Amino acid sequence: MIDSFFMEPNPIMRHLLSAAVMILCVIALPIAGAQEQRPAATEQQSRSLSAADKAAAVDLLAQRLSDKYVFADEGSKMAAAVRDHLLKGDYEKAATGAEFAGLLTTHIQAAHPDKHLSIRYALNAPPDRPRPSLNQGMPAEMRQRITDMGQYLNFAFEKVERLPGNIMYLKLNGFFEADIGKAAATAAMNLAANGNAMIIDLRENRGGDPRMVAHVASYLLGDHKVHLSDIYFRAENETNSFWSDPAVPGARFGADKPVYVLTSGETFSAAEDFTYNLQAIKRITVVGETTGGGAHPVQPFRIDPNLVAMIPVGRSINLITKGDWEGSGVKPDVAVAADKAMTKANALALRQVLPKISNPRERTMLEKKLAELETAL
Structure with missing residues (x-):
């Protein structure tokens, strides 16, 4: 069963989920296919890179950082750093593509830390494509691949469970591409709609599609549109806005009943988007640990036939805070170790619902x- 498989930190399942929700932070999806080829790329990884290959890759990386990174000054700083390392001969010791990618990542992160920023080895990486609109459809082959993976993973909705006190527990490990996963989200949220309280577990959620974030959030809000967030893209000087939808299918949980969101240091990207923006409007209580701190959507750029630079090209903007969670993470309202977060949230939720329980026998059981x-705490 998928439920039990996910309970353990299985690296294969994590990779499947990561690839399936690649739109979480990657604006152009074709890199997912390249990533899936990595396990078979051992021979290619072991081949040496020439000095000319490395110089060309560094030059192209520097150009892309300067032109595309969400903050122009920091992009130029990182570009200067990798060029300086090249001049010093620091890349001569990198014998393989994987080693070279690791060194480049270390150097750009040292110049400017950004958890979404990395250089990855990707055998036969696809050429660059223009950044598509978030509303633009993906290629049919990629759509089918993501759909098949999503069905196998139940679109990252691992569990919906009714707990004592009619508290609904929803474990969500990713925000799948909205056009593919909305029906699963609607089914899960409709099932939870009758609860007296809800606990949403994002402790293993590494992100996803911001449109799916808005769709799920809509079930926790009222019958009017709420401006949840914006994403600004530097190169195009373009802003995409995300609003709740008061007309989502089926039953909404609504805007008044208590909602607790569980977080850990692994909660990342679009999962932080969901948490940060609902926390800002005081709709949820966040229980657990400070999250990973990645607020910048990225776009892949090929800098070598087998190397891809994952460069953050945009930034999230909350309309209330005027900022985001980049680097700092989302701070919990109730700080507790991740492995105690469920117990804590369950206790908090029971305290909320107990006054509404009139049946003496039920009340005694809940107490x-x-x-x-x-x-236990």
Whole structure:
């Protein structure tokens, strides 16, 4: 069963989910196909790179950082850093593409830390493509691949469970591409709509499509549109806005019942988008750890036939804070170790719903459950 497979930090399943939700931070999807080829690329990785190959890759990387990185000054700083390392001969020791990619990543991160920024080895990487609009369809082959993977993973909706006190628990490990995964999201949120409270577990959620973020968030809000966030893209000087939809299919959980969101240091990207923006409008209570701190959507650029630069090309903007969670992460309202977050949120939710329970027998059972949770904490 997928549920039990996900409970362990299985690297193969994590890779599948990561590839399937590549739009979480990657604006152009074809790189996902290149990533999937990496396990078979051992022979290519072991081949040496010439000095000319390295110089050409560094030059192209520097150009892309200067032209595309979301902050122009920082892009220029990183470009200067890799050129300086090249002149010093620091890349001579990199014998393979994988080693060279690792060194480049280390050097640009040292110049300007950004958790979405990296150089990756990708055998036969596809050529660059223009950044598509978030509303632009993906190629049919990629759509089918993501759909097949999504169906196998139940579009990252791992569990919907009713807990004592009619508290709904939703475990969501990614925000799949909205056009593909919306039906699964609607089914999960409709199933949870009758709860007295909801706990949404994002502790293993590494991100996804911001449109899916808005879709899921819509079920937690009222019957009017809410401006959740913007994403600004530097190169095109373009801003995409994300709003809740008061007309989502089926039943909404609504804007009044308590919602707790569980976080960990692994919660990242679009999962942070969901948490940060709903926290800003005081719709949720965040329980757990400070999140990973990645707010910049990225676009892949090929700098060598087998090397791809994942460069952040945009930044998130919250209309209330005027900022985002880049580097700092989303701070929890109730700080607790990730492995205790569920217990803590369950206790908080029970305290909220207990006053509404009129049946003496049910109330006694829930009070006993609350005592057990608080003892465990």
